[in-house]
Structures are given as C-alpha cells and as structure tokens.
Amino acid sequence: MASFFHKPIEYLKGIGPEKAALINKELGYFNFGNLLQHYPFRYEDRTSFHKISLLTDELNNAQIIGKITHFETIGEGRKRRLIGKFQDETGEMDLIWFQGIKWIIQKIKPGIAYIVFGKPSRYGQRFNLSHPEIEPLGNNSGNKQFLHPVYHSSEKLKKRFLDSKALSKIIKLLLAEAIPHIEDNLPLSIKKQFSLVEKKFSLIHIHFPKDRISLKKAQYRLKFEELFFIQLRLITLKLARIDKFKGIIFKNSELLKNFYHAHLPFSLTIAQKRVIKEIYADFRSGKQMNRLVQGDVGSGKTIVAFMCMLIAVGNHTQCAFMAPTEILAEQHYHGLKEFADPLGIKTACLTGSSKKTERSSIQEELNSGELKILIGTHALIEEKVKFKNLGLAVIDEQHRFGVAQRAQLWNKNKTYYPHILVMTATPIPRTLAMTLYGDLDISTIDQLPIGRKPIITRHMRDAQRIQLFSLIEKEIEKGRQVYIVYPLIEESATMDYKDLMDGYESIARRFPQLHLSICHGKMKSKNKDYEMRRFAKGETNIMVATTVIEVGVDVPNASVMVIESAERFGLSQLHQLRGRVGRGSEQSYCFLVTGMRLTSEAKARIQTLVSSNDGFKIAETDLKLRGPGDLMGTQQSGALDLIISDLATDGEILKLARNAATDLLKKDPLLHAPENQILKNHINSFNKNVVNWSKIS
Ligand code: ADP
Numbered sequence: 001m002a003s004f005f006h007k008p009i010e011y012l013k014g015i016g017p018e019k020a021a022l023i024n025k026e027l028g029y030f031n032f033g034n035l036l037q038h039y040p041f042r043y044e045d046r047t048s049f050h051k052i053s054l055l056t057d058e059l060n061n062a063q064i065i066g067k068i069t070h071f072e073t074i075g076e077g078r079k080r081r082l083i084g085k086f087q088d089e090t091g092e093m094d095l096i097w098f099q100g101i102k103w104i105i106q107k108i109k110p111g112i113a114y115i116v117f118g119k120p121s122r123y124g125q126r127f128n129l130s131h132p133e134i135e136p137l138g139n140n141s142g143n144k145q146f147l148h149p150v151y152h153s154s155e156k157l158k159k160r161f162l163d164s165k166a167l168s169k170i171i172k173l174l175l176a177e178a179i180p181h182i183e184d185n186l187p188l189s190i191k192k193q194f195s196l197v198e199k200k201f202s203l204i205h206i207h208f209p210k211d212r213i214s215l216k217k218a219q220y221r222l223k224f225e226e227l228f229f230i231q232l233r234l235i236t237l238k239l240a241r242i243d244k245f246k247g248i249i250f251k252n253s254e255l256l257k258n259f260y261h262a263h264l265p266f267s268l269t270i271a272q273k274r275v276i277k278e279i280y281a282d283f284r285s286g287k288q289m290n291r292l293v294q295g296d297v298g299s300g301k302t303i304v305a306f307m308c309m310l311i312a313v314g315n316h317t318q319c320a321f322m323a324p325t326e327i328l329a330e331q332h333y334h335g336l337k338e339f340a341d342p343l344g345i346k347t348a349c350l351t352g353s354s355k356k357t358e359r360s361s362i363q364e365e366l367n368s369g370e371l372k373i374l375i376g377t378h379a380l381i382e383e384k385v386k387f388k389n390l391g392l393a394v395i396d397e398q399h400r401f402g403v404a405q406r407a408q409l410w411n412k413n414k415t416y417y418p419h420i421l422v423m424t425a426t427p428i429p430r431t432l433a434m435t436l437y438g439d440l441d442i443s444t445i446d447q448l449p450i451g452r453k454p455i456i457t458r459h460m461r462d463a464q465r466i467q468l469f470s471l472i473e474k475e476i477e478k479g480r481q482v483y484i485v486y487p488l489i490e491e492s493a494t495m496d497y498k499d500l501m502d503g504y505e506s507i508a509r510r511f512p513q514l515h516l517s518i519c520h521g522k523m524k525s526k527n528k529d530y531e532m533r534r535f536a537k538g539e540t541n542i543m544v545a546t547t548v549i550e551v552g553v554d555v556p557n558a559s560v561m562v563i564e565s566a567e568r569f570g571l572s573q574l575h576q577l578r579g580r581v582g583r584g585s586e587q588s589y590c591f592l593v594t595g596m597r598l599t600s601e602a603k604a605r606i607q608t609l610v611s612s613n614d615g616f617k618i619a620e621t622d623l624k625l626r627g628p629g630d631l632m633g634t635q636q637s638g639a640l641d642l643i644i645s646d647l648a649t650d651g652e653i654l655k656l657a658r659n660a661a662t663d664l665l666k667k668d669p670l671l672h673a674p675e676n677q678i679l680k681n682h683i684n685s686f687n688k689n690v691v692n693w694s695k696i697s
C-alpha cells in the first residue's frame with residue numbers, strides 16, 4: 001500500500017519532471033499521497049442559479065443560464081475585446097473576452113442556451129462577467145450535482161497552467177487510480193462511536209462532494225482523524241514518560257515554608273498558591289513532572305517557579321532556569337539572587353557571553369553541588385554543562401524554545417529525569433495548548449496580584465501626536481519612564497529601520513532635556529544590553545525600541561507604552577508588549593498609534609486590545625483572526641502543520657478526538673489489541689519526525 005502513495009508526482013499523467021519540480025517548490029508536495037491531501041479550500045456551489053436582474057456586487061460567483069443574442073468587438077490593439085450580449089428572461093448583461101477571441105467566436109453560438117459562471121462585476125448599471133466559464137446547457141447534466149472544488153495554486157503554477165481547475169483534473173485522475181489502495185486507518189469501534197465515514201468515502205467526497213451532506217461527513221472524518229492522531233502521539237509520549245521515567249521524590253518543604261513565612265515580600269494570589277500545590281503534588285508522586293504553567297503577563301509566574309525551585313533545593317537537588325534571551329536571563333538572575341541570597345542559596349548566571357573563567361568556575365560548583373540554581377539562556381542545555389544532581393528545570397517563555405530543546409534537558413540527570421516546568425509568556429487558547437503541549441499537564445494562573453490597576457489603552461491616530469507627546473511629558477514629569485516601540489518584523493527591513501531612526505530623532509528634538517535609550521535588532525547584543533540596563537536603572541527616561549524588548553523585561557517604573565504602527569502587530573504581540581507596563585502600583589497607559597486607513601482586521605485587533613486586558617480572551621480572538629501558525633511563530637509550526645483542521649473552529653472535534661485517544665490508550669497503551677493493529681501499522685509507516693500522523697504515506 002505504502003508504495004502507491006509514495007510514488008513521486010512526476011509519474012502522474014500530464015505532470016512530468018519539470019512541473020513536478022515546480023509543484024515541489026511551490027506547494028511542498030513530493031508524492032501521490034501529498035497531492036491527494038491537497039484538499040480544496042472552498043467549493044463553488046454549482047447547484048444553484050442566478051437571475052441577471054438579481055445580481056449584486058457582493059456575489060463571489062454567479063451561475064446563470066441564458067442565451068447570447070449577438071457579439072460585438074470593440075477597442076483596438078491591446079484593448080481589443082469581444083463582448084457577448086447575454087440575456088435571460090429577467091435582463092441582459094455582458095460576457096467579455098480579452099483573449100482567445102477567435103476561438104470563442106468559432107465555438108460559442110448565439111441563440112443556444114448556455115450556462116455561464118464567473119464573478120459578476122458592475123459597470124454603471126450593467127453587470128458583466130469577464131472570461132466566464134461557459135458550456136452548453138445540455139452538457140451540464142454531469143456537473144449539476146457537484147460542489148466544484150477550488151484548490152490553492154500559486155502565480156508560478158498558474159503560469160505553467162496549473163491553476164485550480166487543472167489541479168482538480170489531476171487530482172481526479174489520481175484519485176481514481178488511488179481508490180483500490182486506500183485503506184482505513186481508524187479502528188471500527190472508533191468509527192462507530194463517533195459516526196465517522198470510511199476513509200475512502202472521505203477522500204472522494206472531500207475533493208468531489210456529491211452534495212453538502214457528503215462533504216460535511218468527509219470533512220468531519222478527516223478532521224477527526226487528523227486531530228486524533230496528533231493526540232494519540234502526544235498522549236503516547238506522555239504515558240511512555242510517566243511509565244518509564246521515575247521522578248525524584250521531593251518530600252521536604254521546610255525551605256519553602258521558611259521563605260514563605262519569613263521572606264516573601266507580598267502575599268500570593270489564590271491562583272499562585274493553587275499552582276504551587278499542583279506542582280508540589282507532582283513532586284511527591286514519584287513520577288517525572290512535565291507541567292506547563294500558563295498565566296497572563298504580570299500574573300507572577302517567576303515567583304511560582306522560584307518557590308518550586310526552593311522545594312527542589314530543599315531536597316538536595318539543583319535547578320536550572322532557562323530564559324529565551326541573555327538580557328532576560330540576567331534580569332531573572334538578579335531578581336532571583338535577591339530572594340536566594342538571604343536563604344544562603346548559591347545562584348549563578350550562564351549565557352553565551354559568559355567568560356571562559358566564569359564558565360569553568362560555574363562548572364566546578366555544579367560538580368561539587370555547591371551551586372544550587374543556575375539561571376541562563378540555552379547555553380544551559382549544551383552538552384558540556386553537567387549538573388551533579390539536577391532535580392528541576394524551569395523553562396521561561398516557552399514559545400522561543402522548541403520541543404526538542406525541552407527533551408535535551410531530560411538527559412541532564414543520569415539516574416532520574418529532572419522535573420520539567422514550562423512557563424508560557426502569554427496565555428494560549430485551550431485548543432492550542434492541547435495541541436502544542438498535549439504531552440504536558442497544564443496549570444493556569446488565572447488571576448493578577450491584588451492592587452494592579454488595569455492599563456488604560458487608547459487608540460491614537462498619527463495626527464494626534466502632539467497630544468500624545470504632551471501625555472508622555474506629563475508622565476515623565478511625575479518621574480515615570482516610557483517605552484516607544486516600532487515594528488521590526490524582519491530585522492533587516494530598511495524601511496522599518498528608517499521609521500525607528502526618524503522616530504528617535506523627532507523624539508530627541510521634542511524632548512531635548514530628556515535622556516533616551518535606543519534598542520534595535522541591528523545593534524550588537526552587548527550594546528543592546530547596555531541600553532536596556534541604563535533604562536532599567538532609571539538612567540534614561542524613554543526607551544525607543546523595536547520588538548526586541550517584547551519578552552519579559554521588568555521595569556516597574558515604566559508606565560507608558562507607545563506602540564507605533566500598531567496595525568502591523570499581531571494581537572498577542574500587542575498584549576505582550578502592553579504587559580511591559582502596569583507592573584508597578586501606578587496607573588499605566590498604552591497608546592496604539594496607527595494611520596487613518598485600517599483594514600477591518602486591524603481595526604478588530606486594536607478594538608480588542610482597547611476593550612480588554614484579559615490575555616486569555618485576547619488569545620482566543622487572535623487565534624480566530626490569524627490562525628495558529630502565526631500566533632505561535634514559525635518555530636512551532638511543525639506541531640501545527642494541520643492539513644484540514646482549524647484550531648480556532650474545531651475545538652469540539654479536538655476535545656472528542658483527545659478523549660477518544662485517551663480512552664483508547666488507557667485500555668491498550670501499546671496498541672496490542674488486534675483491532676488496534678490498524679493504528680499501529682499506520683503509525684509505524686511514518687518516520688519518527690513526522691508530527692502529523694494523519695498524512696497519507
Ligand atoms: P510574569 O507572569 O509576566 O512572568 P512576573 O513573574 O514577572 O510576571 O511578575 C510580575 C511582577 O509582579 C513582579 O515584579 C513580581 O515580583 C510581582 N508579583 C508576583 N506575584 C505577586 C503577588 N502575589 N503580589 C504582588 N506582586 C507580585
């Protein structure tokens with residue numbers, strides 16, 4: 001079976017090596033299996049017909065039955081076009097051709113009934129279709145029942161005549177050949193329980209649906225299957241770990257209690273306490289912990305992590321705390337050191353720019369066990385860094401780390417796998433969490449510390465800059481500090497750089513008496529850090545920066561966040577940036593500055609942010625607006641490489657699929673049961689790196 005779907009697409013009729021290479025490059029497809037999973041992204045309804053008098057501008061497509069009364073050719077040279085006057089019983093419109101005029105005149109005859117199809121556009125009071133699909137009414141019988149599939153193509157593919165229609169033809173031929181080779185990959189019991197149609201049926205009707213009901217069934221089955229296999233994989237990973245990997249048991253909580261009663265400078269929120277309890281329960285369970293802590297910006301994840309590290313240290317093990325950037329690592333180091341020193345706990349910081357002598361003394365202290373908490377960047381997970389007895393690894397702001405890097409940490413303790421605590425920078429929607437972190441247990445800090453004033457967020461137009469500057473001035477007079485952030489989507493984009501520099505200069509001109517810092521991707525990281533530190537110490541009043549400051553830096557005295565060209569940022573990113581202020585007890589502000597013209601999506605984003613401070617709500621909206629790939633950045637796209645499901649809308653199916661996978665693995669964790677062989681075979685036909693097991697291969 002595998003061999004048919006593995007055949008390279010160049011062996012398909014009408015494709016050949018050259019087009020195959022292009023499809024390869026443009027769509028990333030190599031074999032028959034790939035191409036069969038090039039599902040239509042929408043369907044044109046050819047079951048209903050429109051009347052000319054009822055056409056509107058809003059119609060994407062219209063299908064009309066009528067007759068051509070006569071042809072006219074107008075215009076000269078490149079503007080020459082053929083117009084067919086087309087009538088039905090309700091009115092008249094124009095069919096327009098710019099090319100292939102001779103052929104049309106030969107083939108299409110006035111007075112005969114045709115079905116035409118295309119996007120109607122209006123010129124004055126009159127509608128026209130340019131280059132419509134056209135065929136005689138009588139021929140249409142075969143077509144009538146179909147929802148026509150529409151496939152993604154690309155400009156380059158279209159140039160080589162591989163448009164949606166051509167792809168449809170190729171897939172139709174391929175599908176006919178493939179049918180005898182298609183085997184189901186779900187056990188009967190699951191298909192029954194969730195009323196899923198056969199794989200064969202679903203592949204046929206996803207491409208060429210007989211009717212809407214068949215299409216729905218096909219889509220449902222394929223989505224279910226896709227999500228089911230992803231969950232099966234994640235839960236298998238999780239179970240395998242629980243089964244195989246014993247966890248170090250931490251029973252002693254004296255150190256934690258001592259800190260809690262004698263040193264903690266504030267009282268914990270109920271949510272923070274709950275999460276610490278959940279983690280402590282893991283520590284005592286005898287199993288290796290793999291837990292994700294979700295929480296909004298400013299919800300106080302760091303102190304939770306620190307208190308868990310105290311448990312680990314109190315049980316004679318060491319901790320690693322990993323941050324995504326050097327500056328964050330240092331900031332965490334300084335913050336945690338302040339807590340740790342009075343307890344007599346030794347800490348150190350290790351980053352890419354740590355000197356050789358520092359490194360070797362850190363290594364010595366790690367070996368002796370004297371060093372208890374090592375904070376750093378991914379320099380921590382390098383092979384050569386060795387712990388005497390690593391008990392807990394904390395990964396802050398996870399989305400910058402890959403799943404593979406997380407796995408590397410497990411090998412840092414030879415006798416036991418260390419407990420792993422992952423913390424997200426911002427909340428992520430449940431569906432996304434279940435997919436990205438489905439192999440982890442999840443804890444949520446759904447509460448902010450008491451006394452935080454919600455940040456006041458306002459949308460401002462470029463034209464209101466004078467007003468904006470005077471607001472900034474007032475805050476600075478009160479002793480506060482200000483961030484002004486510019487987009488820099490690609491660090492090399494010269495336009496962005498110019499915007500930033502122009503902005504910096506105009507701010508310098510407007511506020512000659514103030515001290516400014518600047519931070520952008522073109523600077524050496526040493527200089528960036530220097531500027532960040534000056535700002536953090538309060539030596540400068542305004543930080544002009546690109547999104548390099550996005551994650552995690554903590555300057556409680558900063559009370560104003562200005563985001564320039566805010567329409568160019570994603571929602572979660574805006575929320576994350578906004579989270580840089582509002583960390584102290586003062587009222588904070590966020591100003592989203594945009595031009596006058598905004599797309600409706602940009603408006604929706606800005607509006608969401610203005611009206612809500614709730615990171616969970618914002619993340620849900622972001623997922624709906626942008627889709628999961630964009631939300632998490634490309635690093636994670638592997639796990640989100642979904643062919644047909646949509647995490648924004650298929651949450652219900654995901655829940656069912658996850659439950660189905662959980663139940664199945666509970667009963668038969670190794671897929672030994674005869675009826676589950678089919679799953680096992682399917683999974684085994686993949687190499688280990690394939691995340692999405694629902695791919696045909
Ligand atoms: P995040 O969850 O975004 O990582 P941090 O851990 O940086 O948030 O915490 C933000 C700020 O809130 C820090 O200055 C921290 O000391 C403070 N903080 C944390 N928990 C509490 C609490 N329960 N009460 C008051 N302040 C707190």
Ligand code: MG
Pocket residue numbers: 301302396552
């Ligand atoms: Mg943080």
